[in-house]
Structure formats: structure tokens, C-alpha cells
Amino acid sequence: MKFQIEEVTVYFPYDNIYPEQYTYMVELKRALDAKGHCLLEMPTGTGKTIALLSLITSYALAKTESPIKLIYCTRTVHEMEKTLAELKFLHNYQVKHLGAAAKMLAIGLSSRKNLCVNPKVSSAENRDSVDAACRKLTASWVRSMAAENPNQPTCEFYENYDRAAGGAVLPAGVYTLEDLRAFGKEKGWCPYFLARHMVQFANVVVYSYQYLLDPKVAGIISKEMQKESVVVFDEAHNIDNVCIEALSVSVRRQTLEGAIRNISRIENEIDRFKDIDAGRLRAEYNRLVEGLALRGDLSASDAWLANPALPDDILRQAVPGNIRRAEHFLHVLRRLVQYLKVKLDTDKVEKESPVSFVASINSDAGIDQKALKFCYDRLHSLLMTLEITDTDEFLHIQTICDFATLVGTYARGFSIIIEPFDERMPLIPDPVLQVSSLSLSLSLSLSLSLSLSPLCMLCLCCHDASLAIKPVFDRFQSVVITSGTLSPIDLYPRLLNFHPVVSRSFKMSLTRDCICPMVLTRGSDQLPVSTKFDMRSDPGVVRNYGKLLVEMVSIVPDGIVCFFVSYSYMDGIINSWNESGILKDIMQHKLVFIETQDVVETTLALDNYRRACDCGRGAVFFSVARGKVAEGIDFDRHYGRLVIMFGVPFQYTESKILRARLEYLRDTFQIKEGDFLTFDALIDVMNIELTDRNLNQRQAAQCVGRVIRSKADYGMMIFADKRYSRHDKRSKLPGWILSHLRDANLNLSTDMALHIAREFLRKMAQPYEKTGSTTGRKTLLSQEDVEKLGNNGAQEMLY
């Protein structure tokens, strides 16, 4: 359908539109008009992505005099593919209506691992080794060597691409990663370099957060983006963590050992070069005297990782004298590593500010701040000079230099924390525990393996999320931060330190109450349940939790997902359930699958979980609220009819890193610790809910029916902790969940919850009316409705 929002004609590829999508577009358009940043919260499953894409591309079409470029950042490759598929659908629709005028170029950019078509290279197992393998074939010196020596292997795709030079362009269209690979294969051009080249010309670029936020990557990839760009961060509820991670470095003992190995290897290389080609080192020295800015003329295939500090903070100065010569630089590194090693040999937790840390390095190891600051670039230049291509071998020393540069550059917003052991599990004699005696028709062995907590870690933590994102806000005209959960919406501008022109939260319009949140505060014996520290090991609480699950598995069909607050708590509770026979009772009704920290194992478990749900056997999945493994997996439809959250997943508050961050937030932004913790915990819970109700569309080929089908989905959530009934915790839940949380469901005991669940499931199983015309709540707007809306002003009709 096609409609007007003020002066912009919006092309929307479906026949009907949800009212919240429409208002979302109106708000977004206002932000674009104002050339400002905005913050929009809308529940997943309402078609956020298509609303965004369709408005922004239509906006670009309408304002031909100043074309805007869309930079769309996603968290995962999977989301990237989904976005591109949706964009393709939209583009086809626009071309159908507008003809050639709607032509645009949209590409997805990902790492070499996802784009490489050279069979020899792409077979490598991880990202770093693919990168290294590629460099081995395409580095400029390798190629010049190949020119003389035909036996030297090179990458034919890159050679072809290079030969085509300016002629290598992508015709207009939408390219998913798969399309890019296919195109590359057909033409014989390297898709990775082609895509990187085309990023400057494309109207729409879809890539990962890191390409904008991580200065190491952003310096290379996103350098040439124009100012008139709209940057969208989708699923941005933990964007602050991404920002922080981009500027944080952690050093372990293994890293240091690896670094020492690397240093000796570099030393050998230097000796070798001295024998063969002493002039080369000499030339490098001269170049360094003139300053590092010379890096700019490196060919694209040599560009590697840029400086980890932000572009504004890099000094345009010559490298200090004491690290210009390769040997001297190596000495400095060696001393640095030695110093860190001594630091790590402590048995108590230490926290230092960067300033005092730098001072003590200066006095103990004799390295001044300026030398530290240049470490990364100096190393980079050295590796280049030494023509080292197996870069994946040198990750350790890179980490060290990364650390040195950041510590040398920033005095504020960081702290250095040395943790000799992980406090959560100081004494775990045998962390591997096998519960394999229990197996039912689908073979299931639960191995609760905890990876041995890495002993001794030195962390340079960034506490200020606004540091990394600041250049993005400064550089681009509009930045859109959007997600299913951004509540409380006023906290984000403070955390990220920017001023949005629009910040709004949208509700989901539903024809029926398809989500049923419940807060369970008491067990069937009326005793309170909680995972509060003083209560969590109480056998009564454990038993009540067990009873709740046993009852629920007998009345909820198909899949149930349970979230626990931490791995150690989950292990403990499953153990005691096993001893008291509760686990066996559960297995009478459903199979049990458990998330572990092993990715392969968990993937297998999830796969079997889905199969068990599909074939009607029913299954329970035990997961951890902050577990990284199950993150981003959809527990939609029958894969998650019920989600039980046992406890409130606060971050581990005794963690030094978190403490330091809270302190910083309190001092700098006046954000109360409790506020942030609750916010953080609930964001996490909601995340789960989202992935659960993540009605997020997997299918590329979609039709309006699909969207409706996702609204036809239903599910229940049980928050099993007495603390959820408190207003200050509850009010941090996003509005669209709160609106379904009736007062009657706030303070339930197990049997009341059972009763509600039974009724709810029966009610939801009734045939579903799509448009909601009979219930009087209109949830799908047709073309005429939207036109009417445009005339009357959207607000009145909606709420």
C-alpha cells in the first residue's frame, strides 16, 4: 500500500498496516525532519524492521535533492540476513510502483568468514584464521612477489577484482550475503573487497554494530560514510554494553605467555631481515620519524585493524624516539609484559585508575605514557614491515598493545581491575558434573559442564558507554536507537550522553490478550519464594520452585522455557530436584534439556528440544538468564508456551567490574545504583521475553498473513520471585507487558497460577479472528483507514 505522511509518500509492501507501525513511522519522520537523534521502543513482532526500512527509503526517495544514506546496524549475521531479505521484498514493491526511479543499492557487509568465496580460504574454522588466510594470499608484498614468482599462490578472485579496478561495481539492487557471494563467484571478483568498496556508494548498508562502534574496525570500514546518513541501531537494548566492550580489554595469564612467544618470534624475524634486507627496517625508521599518518596510503588488502582509541584522540605526531627502532620497541614490549606478569601474581583484588597505573608503569618499567599510547600503531607498522601474514598468531601481542594504547590515551571513565580468582566460585573442586543416569526416549545426557573459571585476570574496563558512541552521534545527522525494550526510556540518553529529539514507546495493538504475565510470590504452601541471597538455598524455596514446575508441565502443552539466575544456581537447584525426585516427575510429562556453557552441546540440546516440541512429546528447556549461549534464540509459538523466570537476574553485584561501573555511573551521571541494577536485570528478563515472544519473523518470503500469524501467537510468563510484586521492580518492565499484567495476577500462589494458566490456555486455543473487527479493537489498517488517519491526526483513533 501507498500512503502519505505529511509530504512524504510512503511505500509499504503489505496491504495492511498495524496502527503502531503507522505512528512509529510518523515519529521517525519527525526525527528525520529535525535531523536529530531518536529513541523508539516498540514490541518485537509488530514489524519494526519493515516500518523503519520502508519509511527511511521512502524518505530518501522523496528528498532527492539531498539523498540520505541508511546505515543499519544489527547484532548478528542472522538478523542482518533477515533485514536484507525484508529490504529486498520492499525494494521489489517499490520498483513495481515507481519503476527505475526506485533503484537503489543495498548491501550487507560482514567479515571475510561470511563472504569469502575462495574455497581454500573459507574452509578455515574461525574468523581470525580466515582473515589471516586471506591476507596470506592478498597482502601487497605477497602479490608483488607473485608477480616475479608464478609459484607464489594468490587469490584469483582478488586478482580479478583488482584487475577490473574501477570497472568492478555492483549494479543496483539488494544484495544479501548469499547474493554477494553468488555475484562474486559469477564474475570472479572477491565479494568481500567488492562490498567494502561499494559501501561508499550504496544507499543502504547493513552491517554489525562493531563496524561503527569498535574503533579498531570503524576506522577502516566506516571512515568514508557521508554525514547525511541515518544510522539505525536495531535491537539496541544493550547497546551500552556493546560500547563498553568495544573499549575494554582483558588480559589473562595465557595472553601474556602468548605475547612472550610472539615477541621472540618477531625478534627472529627482525634478525632474519637484518641479514637479508636491512634497508627495509631503515626505511621504516625514517617513515616513523615523519609520523604515523603515512599509513593512509596502504592498499585496501593490507589495511588491518585500526587504532583501538577513538579517531579524535589519536595524536598526529611522530612516534617517540625510544620505540622507533624495532629492537628498542621489542624491549619496551618485553618490559611491559614482564610488568603485567608481576601485577597478575597477586592474590588480592586490586582496583586502580589509569593515571596511577601509568605512573607506576613509568616508575617500575620505565615506559612513559606517550610510548604506551603509540604501542598499537608501532606494532602494526612493525608487523607490516616484517611482512607477517599469519596475523591470527599474533593476537596476544596485539591485545597487549591494545591495552597499552588505551591506558595511555584515556584517564577518565576507565579503571584497571585485577582479579586473582573468580569470586563466585572460589572453591569448586570438580566443576564437571554428570547427570546421565536419567534418560528418556530421546537420548539426553545432561552434562553440566562449567568451564573452569579462568584464574587471574587483569581487566581494563571502560565504564562510560558514551565514549565509544560519541563519534557516531557527532558524525551522523540522525541516529535511531530502537528495540523491543528500552524501558525506562529516559535512562538511555543519560547512559549514552546524547539528546534525542524524539523518544517514545509504542504499545502493541492486539485483538486479544495473547500474553499472560503472572507474578508468583508464594508456593503452594503459601511460603514466599525468592532467589534473594539469604533465601535461595532454603530447601522450602527449592521445593516450591520444583512443585511449580511439576504442576506446570502437566498442564502446559509443548515447550516450556525456564530461566535461572546463574549457572551455579541452576546446577544447585537441578541437583536437589534430582535428589528429591522432582526431576523424575517432570520427565513423566516432558523431556528436560539444559543449557551448558558449551556452544556445541547447547545447540544440540536446543535442536532436540525443538524436535521434542514438534513431535508432541513436550519439553522443558533450562537456561540461564544471562547465558550467552541461548541468547537470540526464538522461543516463539509452541517452542515457548510458558516462560518461567526463577528469581530476579541481577548482575553479580560483588563483581569488581560491576562495582566500579556503578560507582562511575553514580559519580558522573547521578544514576542510582539500585536503579541501574534493576534496569539491567529487567532488561535482561525482557530480553528473554522478547526472544520468547519474539515473533520476529524468520521467513524471508513473507506476506501479511505472516505478521498476523505472529500476532496469533500466545504465551504465558511467570515471574517467580516475591520481589517482582514490588512496584519499583515491576515498573521497570516495558509498558506493553505491564498493560497485560492485571492486578489480580500480581501476588499469586502456585495453585492460583495453575488455575489461571488452565483458563488462559483454553481461551487462547479458540479460533482466532484476524482483523479484530468483531471485538471493536482495530488492529489492521487498510489503505483507506490510513488515509483517514492522515487526515484526522493519528493519535485520536489509536488510543
Added chain:
Amino acid sequence: MNNSEKKRMNGEAEEENEEDVEDEGRDAWERTYTDERSWEALEEDESGLLQPIDNKAIYHSQYRRRLQSLSATSAASRIQKGLIRFLCVVVDLSKAAGEMDFKPSRMAVIAKHVEAFIREFFDQNPLSQIGLVIIKDGVAQSLTELGGSPEAHIKALMGKLGCAGDSSLQNALELVHDTLHKIPSYGHREVLILYSALSTCDPGDIMETIQKCKKAKLRCSVIGLSAEMFVCKHLCQETGGSYMVALDEGHFKELLLEHAPPPPALAEFAIANLIKMGFPQRAAEGSIAICSCHREAKVGEGYICPRCKARVCELPTECRFCGLTLVSSPHLARSYHHLFPIEPFTEVSARQLELSRVASKTCFSCRESLLTPGTNKAGPCAACTKCKQYFCLDCDIYIHESLHNCPGCESRRITPAAASVTMS
């Protein structure tokens, strides 16, 4: 229950006995209201006034909805209906059937309504046959072979009530498939599963079995008793059946009875087929013959196969010896109306009725006045689209659900022109 307690408490105080009696009296007086639950027949309107609920109107609107949905499926063109149905009713008697959320238990409720269903089914589909299958302890067993006698099925089911163990949908489907796939091609193969459990413990891959059923053109429908299960939904979608979940006992009954009228024929079956049938004669009173179904000598009360002269006890059935399908002509006639349903009547509002030129304002079939008694205002009624006669709501339901003929159309004098059309 409080009374005995009260009495005990009041026992010491003899002088209060009088009041006690009065209490009793008031209780009894109250009890009549409790039995009637008359307050439930009231509802608040938007201004807070109490209004009696018009049960009749609600009932009628429910019926209209049912009728609309029925005619909507067969509206566009005349849809072929499968009149000769072979239905397997699968009753899940696993542990979950013992749950008490339906009173007294799911099992008892199922049994009660299956009995009613079987009678209704044979009433509406005299040419069809039913077989009963139960699931218990993870295995499926056939309770009765396909047959046309309601009594036999009901008796078998009542004798087997009792639940235990897990449920297995796959085993049931396999068994039903084996039973039904040898049915001749003119018969419609249907499965109706009454499923209490929320999971299925299967020996193999149920998806394969579902595909097998789809290939064998079994139309599988499921009525769930607790919640929606993905695999049931999948089964019904694949095989073209319907999947419903019962809210309460009344709803369950309604859902079950929806399966009594024949469903539209599947496209694959919609080829014209000639079926050989025999119309047996009723055996003479007092004649003695060996009955082919019971294998013993019986006196009178039987039918004789026109081809092989064997005696059978009841119709419709298949002759044991020559395999001829034996029916009686009333059976055929009763099945006939499914093919030519009367079109749903249009609703006439009170205002339209007042404006209409019909003088009498009475129902055409029962001659009751259409005006609401007392107020003398016109109440709601319905009109036939063909003969334009008015009917009261009761007659509307009666005509569509039992009579299957419109008295207005039937009693119209056939004009010569119309007659010639019908003649040709």
C-alpha cells in the same frame, strides 16, 4: 452444611430454637432461588440498569452463527458431501482422562457425549459406519469394528471406561490407518480424536505417520480437552480436519456434535461413483432363520438380503456373505437433505416487520403471533428468501435442524410455468 454447625452452636440455647426454625424456613426459601440461579439471568447494561438476559435471542444468535458458517462453506456452489462416511472415533483414555477439571471427570464427560454423538451421527448419516478405538497405556486398541449399530458401540465403550498410562497419537493413527485404508473409494475416511493428554509418547516419528494418513486421505479432526498442542494442529492442517479445544462441557458437546453432519467431500473423492446397494425385505413375522450376524437361530424381526437371501438383524450394513451394501430407502432419503440444504433465512428486524405488508403478523408454520405478548410490538423473526414467508425463531431453528423442508416453499401452489420447469 452450615446448618448442622449452627445447630450445634445453638443447641445450648433452647429459647433460640424458634428462630432456628425460622432460619431453616428462610434457607428453604432461599434455596429455591439458589436452585433457579435467577440472578444469573440478569446483566447490567451500560448505564448500570439490570436487564434480563434474553436467553432465547442468545440461543438464536448462536444458531444463526452456526448456520452461517455452515452455509458459508457450501455457499459458492453446491458442494459435494460425503454421505457414506467411515468414521473412527479415537478416545484417549490415558492418565490425563482421569483429571477432574470436567465434572465428574473428563472420561465420564467424554463417554456421556460420545454416546449422544453416536446416536446423532447415525440419525444424520444412516449410510455411514463408526468404529471405536481407545488409547490406553501407550497403546491403541480397537474397541469395535466399523459398524452401523449405535447400541453395539455404546455398549462396548461403556464397558471399557477406565484410564491409565501415557497416550500415543502415533499408535492410534497407525491402527486407524490400517482399519480405514481398505475402505472402498466411495467411502469417506474420517478420524475423530478426543484427546485429553498434553503429550504423546510415540515409538517412532509421528510426522511420517501423519504423512501416511494424508496419503491415505484420512480426514483427521481432533477435539482437545485441555490446551492446544502443536502436533495435533499440524495433523489437522495436513489432513484437512479441524482442531478445536473445548472450554467447558457445553462447548465440548457443541464441538462434538459439529462432526455429525457430513463434511464437504474432498476434491479427490468428488468423482461420480456408482455403488451397488441392496434394499432388503423385512422378514415375515414368526419366520425362523439363522442370523448371519449373530450366528444363531432367530425368530422374525430381520431383513433378508435380496441377492443371497441371508438374514441380517439391522440396517444399514454389509451382507456377510455377498458383501452387498444393505440399506433401506428411508436411510437414503434421510441422507438426501445434506445435499440440498435449505438456505438460511434472513433475519427481519421488528421495524421491517411492522412495515411489511403481511397482515397477519403470525408465524407461517406454527401460527403463533409474531408480536411480543403484552406490548404488542413486533419481535424479531426470520423470513425465507424464496417464499418470503415469516417464521418465528423457534420454527426457524426447527426447520433448519430437524425438518429440512421449508413449509412456505412446499405449500406454494406450483404455477404451470414452474411445473414445466420441474417436469423437465
